[in-house]
Amino acid sequence: MFRLPVSKMDEFFGAIAAAQTLYLPADGKDGKASYVKWESGIALSKALNTVRSAKDFFFPQTTNLCDFNVNGKNIEIIDNRTESEDFVVFGVRACDARSFTILDKVFLAEPVDSYYATRREHGTVITMACTAPEENCFCNVFGIDAANPEGDAACWLTENYLYINPITEKGRKFIETVKGLLEECDSAEVDAQKAATKEILDRLPFANVNTDYFRKNTLLDIFNSDKWAKLSESCLACGTCTFVCPTCQCYDIKDYDTGHGVKRYRTWDSCMYSDFTKMAAANSRTTQLQRFRQRFMHKLVYFPDNNEGEFGCVGCGRCLSRCPISMNIIKVIKNFGEEE
Amino acid sequence: MQVNENNFRPKIVAFCCNWCSYAGADLAGTNRLNYPADVKIIRVPCSCRVNPMFILRAFQRGADGVIMCGCHPGDCHYTSGNYFARRRMTLLFSMLDYMGIERERTRVEWVSAAEGAKFAATMNEFVETVTALGENKRLEDLRCKSKQ
Amino acid sequence: MQEQTVKRALELLADGTVNRVLGWKTGEFAYDTTPAVFTSAEEVEKSFIYNDFCGPNLSKYLIKESRKEGKILVFLKPCDTYSFNQLCKEHRLIRENIYVIGVPCTGKVSAEKIKSSGIKGITGMESDGENVTVHTLYGDSTVKKSDAMGAKCSTCKSKKHVAFDELIGEDGEVNNDNARFEMVEKLEAMSADERYEFWRGELSKCIRCNACRNVCPACSCENCVFDNPESGIQQRAAVNSFEENMFHLIRAFHVAGRCTDCGECSRVCPQNIPLHLLNRKYIKDINEFYGDYQAGADLDTRPPLNAYTFDDCEPSIVYKKGGNE
Numbered sequence: 001m002f003r004l005p006v007s008k009m010d011e012f013f014g015a016i017a018a019a020q021t022l023y024l025p026a027d028g029k030d031g032k033a034s035y036v037k038w039e040s041g042i043a044l045s046k047a048l049n050t051v052r053s054a055k056d057f058f059f060p061q062t063t064n065l066c067d068f069n070v071n072g073k074n075i076e077i078i079d080n081r082t083e084s085e086d087f088v089v090f091g092v093r094a095c096d097a098r099s100f101t102i103l104d105k106v107f108l109a110e111p112v113d114s115y116y117a118t119r120r121e122h123g124t125v126i127t128m129a130c131t132a133p134e135e136n137c138f139c140n141v142f143g144i145d146a147a148n149p150e151g152d153a154a155c156w157l158t159e160n161y162l163y164i165n166p167i168t169e170k171g172r173k174f175i176e177t178v179k180g181l182l183e184e185c186d187s188a189e190v191d192a193q194k195a196a197t198k199e200i201l202d203r204l205p206f207a208n209v210n211t212d213y214f215r216k217n218t219l220l221d222i223f224n225s226d227k228w229a230k231l232s233e234s235c236l237a238c239g240t241c242t243f244v245c246p247t248c249q250c251y252d253i254k255d256y257d258t259g260h261g262v263k264r265y266r267t268w269d270s271c272m273y274s275d276f277t278k279m280a281a282a283n284s285r286t287t288q289l290q291r292f293r294q295r296f297m298h299k300l301v302y303f304p305d306n307n308e309g310e311f312g313c314v315g316c317g318r319c320l321s322r323c324p325i326s327m328n329i330i331k332v333i334k335n336f337g338e339e340e
Numbered sequence: 341m342q343v344n345e346n347n348f349r350p351k352i353v354a355f356c357c358n359w360c361s362y363a364g365a366d367l368a369g370t371n372r373l374n375y376p377a378d379v380k381i382i383r384v385p386c387s388c389r390v391n392p393m394f395i396l397r398a399f400q401r402g403a404d405g406v407i408m409c410g411c412h413p414g415d416c417h418y419t420s421g422n423y424f425a426r427r428r429m430t431l432l433f434s435m436l437d438y439m440g441i442e443r444e445r446t447r448v449e450w451v452s453a454a455e456g457a458k459f460a461a462t463m464n465e466f467v468e469t470v471t472a473l474g475e476n477k478r479l480e481d482l483r484c485k486s487k488q
Numbered sequence: 489m490q491e492q493t494v495k496r497a498l499e500l501l502a503d504g505t506v507n508r509v510l511g512w513k514t515g516e517f518a519y520d521t522t523p524a525v526f527t528s529a530e531e532v533e534k535s536f537i538y539n540d541f542c543g544p545n546l547s548k549y550l551i552k553e554s555r556k557e558g559k560i561l562v563f564l565k566p567c568d569t570y571s572f573n574q575l576c577k578e579h580r581l582i583r584e585n586i587y588v589i590g591v592p593c594t595g596k597v598s599a600e601k602i603k604s605s606g607i608k609g610i611t612g613m614e615s616d617g618e619n620v621t622v623h624t625l626y627g628d629s630t631v632k633k634s635d636a637m638g639a640k641c642s643t644c645k646s647k648k649h650v651a652f653d654e655l656i657g658e659d660g661e662v663n664n665d666n667a668r669f670e671m672v673e674k675l676e677a678m679s680a681d682e683r684y685e686f687w688r689g690e691l692s693k694c695i696r697c698n699a700c701r702n703v704c705p706a707c708s709c710e711n712c713v714f715d716n717p718e719s720g721i722q723q724r725a726a727v728n729s730f731e732e733n734m735f736h737l738i739r740a741f742h743v744a745g746r747c748t749d750c751g752e753c754s755r756v757c758p759q760n761i762p763l764h765l766l767n768r769k770y771i772k773d774i775n776e777f778y779g780d781y782q783a784g785a786d787l788d789t790r791p792p793l794n795a796y797t798f799d800d801c802e803p804s805i806v807y808k809k810g811g812n813e
């Protein structure tokens with residue numbers, strides 16, 4: 001374990017940014033935190049989390065996959081990928097850090113998504129332990145410890161020190177680049193912070209939400225449940241939940257005709273949209289009930305079925321605080337759990 | 341906004357109604373009145389056919405200025421089309437201005453079939469104004485700018 | 489208020505006037521109420537709620553609900569009745585299938601607003617109409633209700649119900665003294681460059697979740713132009729600044745003269761973009777150019793973009809307006 005005095009944070013960020021691009025959560029004009037590229041003078045946000053998740057770094061909202069030039073009957077394919085540069089994402093919370101492991105299972109499984117893989121390779125994730133979780137947090141339901149996050153290296157911020165502990169090889173390499181500013185230390189203060197946070201985590205309103213229902217019952221029983229109708233009736237069919245979600249990974253690919261060529265884009269897609277996975281012949285889901293059900297079945301049933309029981313949710317609470325009509329995964333889990 | 345007067349030629353899209361302004365443009369031509377070739381005319385059945393999307397799409401596809409021409413108020417071939425168009429464009433232009441997009445890039449002029457001279461004069465003046473403003477940067481879509 | 493609304497809902501269900509009730513349902517915390525259709529007395533008794541935290545506008549749900557079997561009871565706040573009227577005017581609702589009870593409103597508390605003042609971890613709230621007591625994981629605090637209301641309520645335009653079958657409580661008055669155009673005026677007074685910077689800063693945050701569009705009672709098209717693959721402008725996410733601008737410009741234009749300024753767009757925006765400032769610009773312009781008009785206030789006046797006069801101002805009026813180049 002290493003540490004540096006809080007007064008040297010700026011110097012620390014400067015040292016990282018000198019070697020590679022550094023991104024961290026900073027407060028915007030509206031007081032909301034979002035990831036920005038660090039420049040001298042930008043302070044680390046004190047907010048619990050960013051409005052948008054950290055998945056943007058590896059799976060951005062839009063990606064220009066390739067371009068085409070059309071000349072008569074010839075089509076030239078232009079690979080516009082440039083060698084990606086190394087970057088550091090600092091201040092990722094435990095929930096978002098876990099979301100990368102979930103996304104890895106999707107994008108790094110065969111066939112490997114080269115766009116995602118490249119970004120993942122070049123990115124170093126430095127996480128930050130939570131000290132003041134909020135009412136919408138339920139990462140502990142999925143076995144995530146907010147006080148002891150994963151990532152390439154984890155940080156703990158106390159009153160006077162920033163503690164940092166490397167976890168992976170990449171993390172150890174990262175520590176080497178800023179070694180001059182750090183001093184080795186014991187973990188006494190960090191342990192005290194962990195204990196204090198754990199006490200808060202244990203009394204969070206959703207600390208004991210039970211997901212057993214989705215393990216005990218069969219896929220078809222859950223799928224055919226008549227509860228979906230009630231749960232989905234007021235859904236607006238907007239994509240807020242899917243776009244702020246750190247684990248939602250559906251995308252759509254589209255060609256854009258620029259008049260002198262074609263650009264191929266990949267953009268986030270949402271299962272809440274009426275034309276989600278629409279095919280030439282028909283639409284596989286014609287009602288909002290089906291689309292709403294798809295989202296929760298995916299996170300709570302299909303994904304665990306394919307991934308040794310791991311749920312496709314990390315309990316970051318973004319959909320809880322952002323849904324325009326306050327319908328969310330907690331209400332779904334609880335509603336099904338009630339039957340027990 | 342610095343103008344490179346040496347080689348910047350603006351792209352202008354002019355939506356002209358079939359019954360008055362397009363005929364006015366024709367008259368300008370038959371009278372051999374000059375107006376810059378930078379103006380590309382798109383004929384529409386009535387100025388009312390022009391929907392705000394047309395204006396934005398013109399900018400997206402590389403226009404530096406968009407002008408809409410129709411029959412004089414009271415003379416619409418369809419009685420009232422240009423009245424509706426007038427309200428729509430007033431509100432749209434006001435909104436573009438509100439969003440900080442140069443207000444001189446958009447214009448509406450009423451040109452009758454007999455006003456070939458007015459058509460040429462309007463276009464000359466508009467091209468001059470837009471040339472002075474320079475390239476459209478605020479409502480551009482870089483993808484559509486052709487590779488030079 | 490809660491008791492009276494529940495009582496009437498139960499009575500109307502019992503005597504068969506209606507077979508369903510559209511209202512708000514309690515959530516996990518005080519502030520996360522969800523619009524819901526109640527079909528039985530038990531459901532109403534169990535989870536129907538009407539209090540200072542029931543922000544969502546219910547009128548748009550009636551497009552779908554009024555086409556179902558039987559009559560539905562709906563509770564509408566004053567601002568919701570404007571949306572309701574506007575939808576009736578556009579023949580989007582089947583009026584005879586709806587029973588409207590107007591409920592009074594003194595402004596809705598926004599959890600978002602309270603959170604932005606630095607209060608975190610809200611597990612409960614109570615409002616007595618003057619003050620809001622907030623319970624959090626880290627202790628309790630009290631906020632003045634006027635400081636806890638979102639943009640939509642702090643500039644309330646009317647407490648009068650413009651459509652109802654019956655009212656609970658006293659009807660309020662139209663409030664013409666609201667300061668809702670203040671921010672628009674401030675923007676107008678800026679230079680074009682400043683305005684451009686302002687809107688780029690806001691609109692570049694957009695994640696194209698479509699929440700503003702989908703919640704908007706004026707956006708009631710069966711198939712939106714931005715969802716139509718034949719339109720040539722179908723978009724998923726905005727690829728560049730042009731597409732961000734286009735979506736919001738066109739959306740605001742499509743509801744110009746029909747937007748009742750219910751403020752739902754800004755309430756639901758996950759990125760806190762002040763979208764109502766686009767709609768209010770149109771409302772302000774319409775008022776200035778074509779005379780005062782409030783969408784949804786009545787059923788008969790022609791909407792300003794479906795009307796004209798010979799003497800309407802010319803579009804060149806825009807060049808003569810204030811603001812600097």
